[in-house]
Amino acid sequence: MGKTRVARTGNEAMAEAIRQINPDVVAAYPITPATEVMQIFATYVADGLVDTELVPTESEHSAMSAAIGAQVAGARTMTATSSQGLALMYEMLYIAAGLRLPLIMAEVNRALSAPINIHCDHGDTMGGRDAGWIQIFSENSQEAYDNLIQAVRIAEHSDVLLPIMVTTDGFIISHAMEDIDIYSDGEVRDFIGTYKPLQPALDYKKPITVGSIDFVDYYFEHRRALAQAMSNAKNAILEVGREFGSKFGQEYGFYEAYKLDDAEVAMVCLGSTAGTGKDAVDNLRKRGIKAGLLKVRVFRPFPAEELAARLKDVPQICVLDRSDALAATGGPLYAELLAAMFEDRADHTVINRIYGLGGRDIKVGEIEELLSSQVSAAAGGKSIDRIGYLGVRE
Amino acid sequence: MGELIEIRWHGRGGQGAKTAALLLADAALGEGKHIQAFPEYGPERMGAPVQAFNRISEEPIRLHCQVTNPSIVVVLDPTLVGSVNVVAGLPEDGIILINTAETPAAVRERLSIKGLKVFTVDASGIAKEKIGRDVPNTPMMGALIKVTNLLDFTKMLEDNKKKLTKKFRNKPEVIAGNLEAIETAYREVKSE
Numbered sequence: 001m002g003k004t005r006v007a008r009t010g011n012e013a014m015a016e017a018i019r020q021i022n023p024d025v026v027a028a029y030p031i032t033p034a035t036e037v038m039q040i041f042a043t044y045v046a047d048g049l050v051d052t053e054l055v056p057t058e059s060e061h062s063a064m065s066a067a068i069g070a071q072v073a074g075a076r077t078m079t080a081t082s083s084q085g086l087a088l089m090y091e092m093l094y095i096a097a098g099l100r101l102p103l104i105m106a107e108v109n110r111a112l113s114a115p116i117n118i119h120c121d122h123g124d125t126m127g128g129r130d131a132g133w134i135q136i137f138s139e140n141s142q143e144a145y146d147n148l149i150q151a152v153r154i155a156e157h158s159d160v161l162l163p164i165m166v167t168t169d170g171f172i173i174s175h176a177m178e179d180i181d182i183y184s185d186g187e188v189r190d191f192i193g194t195y196k197p198l199q200p201a202l203d204y205k206k207p208i209t210v211g212s213i214d215f216v217d218y219y220f221e222h223r224r225a226l227a228q229a230m231s232n233a234k235n236a237i238l239e240v241g242r243e244f245g246s247k248f249g250q251e252y253g254f255y256e257a258y259k260l261d262d263a264e265v266a267m268v269c270l271g272s273t274a275g276t277g278k279d280a281v282d283n284l285r286k287r288g289i290k291a292g293l294l295k296v297r298v299f300r301p302f303p304a305e306e307l308a309a310r311l312k313d314v315p316q317i318c319v320l321d322r323s324d325a326l327a328a329t330g331g332p333l334y335a336e337l338l339a340a341m342f343e344d345r346a347d348h349t350v351i352n353r354i355y356g357l358g359g360r361d362i363k364v365g366e367i368e369e370l371l372s373s374q375v376s377a378a379a380g381g382k383s384i385d386r387i388g389y390l391g392v393r394e
Numbered sequence: 395m396g397e398l399i400e401i402r403w404h405g406r407g408g409q410g411a412k413t414a415a416l417l418l419a420d421a422a423l424g425e426g427k428h429i430q431a432f433p434e435y436g437p438e439r440m441g442a443p444v445q446a447f448n449r450i451s452e453e454p455i456r457l458h459c460q461v462t463n464p465s466i467v468v469v470l471d472p473t474l475v476g477s478v479n480v481v482a483g484l485p486e487d488g489i490i491l492i493n494t495a496e497t498p499a500a501v502r503e504r505l506s507i508k509g510l511k512v513f514t515v516d517a518s519g520i521a522k523e524k525i526g527r528d529v530p531n532t533p534m535m536g537a538l539i540k541v542t543n544l545l546d547f548t549k550m551l552e553d554n555k556k557k558l559t560k561k562f563r564n565k566p567e568v569i570a571g572n573l574e575a576i577e578t579a580y581r582e583v584k585s586e
Contacts, residue, residue, distance in 0.1 A: 175435065275455075
């Protein structure tokens, strides 16, 4: 296994990963601080180092549209963006996921306007959190590089087939040079393998319809299948992370725990702050405070059970959110983690049913049956799932 | 050096403060150290005051915050001194290296600097003579190594030679000029 230690910024590291992945198509539009990823990659295209068809578009909406078209046709496709660019892709993000396209995006976290700002927060990525994209955060340039390589395998996993975004923190990582280990082209290409599209639209012997209408008759079932794919992504992420570890040395999971075992207080965060947090934890321990840290690597799918289990014995938990959900009740990581931890600790039983997607009717009898089954379960009768679906054909 | 070393570079947009930080980081990496190099991003205008930063350590570097208490400051443009607080955050025994023809004692008196170790070198003069342009960043690296012993000078010179050879394949005079400028600044940097 050949590793080379080099100095790379986050953007350079991501461009390097894209070069090694050698996608069939890349469609993109420049935006600070992600611009360099494509600027550097474009030189690889010009120098003939990759076989990629690079499609420079006139907007991010068009970039995502072109990427979707290419992936539907059967091409392994990538893009890169940031902030307003991701926001402009918003409409198409849902379509990429709904069509079950394993698109791969390098996302450089940057604050959204207004006021205009080019620096880092996670508000842009959080805007895509309900779109059906897998979301992986990176602490540093090394993780940006490693995560992007793994992203190919996770997205294209036969149990998954979902688009994926790998994020880094704008400027803090994207424009900061760090020492990282780069693997050989051959090893990376062996690891990611060849893309075998399930139903390429360009296979004229097997014509298919893509993007058809789907009313109350089947919409809910398709969305249910999409949700299942996101749930399946959990196993795929662990499987790929383990294999990556055995091949390249660093194993990846849903989170990284730092000095958490005996911690009396732990911070929880996403992205580059985890590195700074580890130094803070060490300083606190020198002062006699048993601090720890949990870095959430995977935000979608949200590893609720695993995070709750890992933090079970930590009495004081501090969640740092680099985005504001403007929910008038704290940030998105806080809300989701709190919900995950509430299950084991609350005096109340709160269950969840997802219903009515795409206009599916909900009837009075269904509500009665659900609530009565919950009451019966509470009285020691047949147990029911905490989270589930109502009115979908499984 | 077992500890984390933090450096702040002051320059003006276009003067090569960021490049100097990147070159130094690359050279430190060549000696097996862990590195960071990053500029401060703001309005990027030619001539506007800019800063760039380095972290160098024997251990992996995890910090991703700004450098606010560097132990070393390098000033590429002497006209910044007085308008920008170049000594901000430096500890009592910190090092400040300034590109100027003045002596350290004269700079100390003019700025009423207390404490600190003050060094000066006429990097612009050296650059104009050896490279033909006022590009003080590479000679400043030579002077920096002399006053800090951050890296092995011979290895740093070799490393720079390799990189410059790659970048300026068709301009051998630029390579020789830069290397001479680094060596001259290394020799001529003045202490108190």
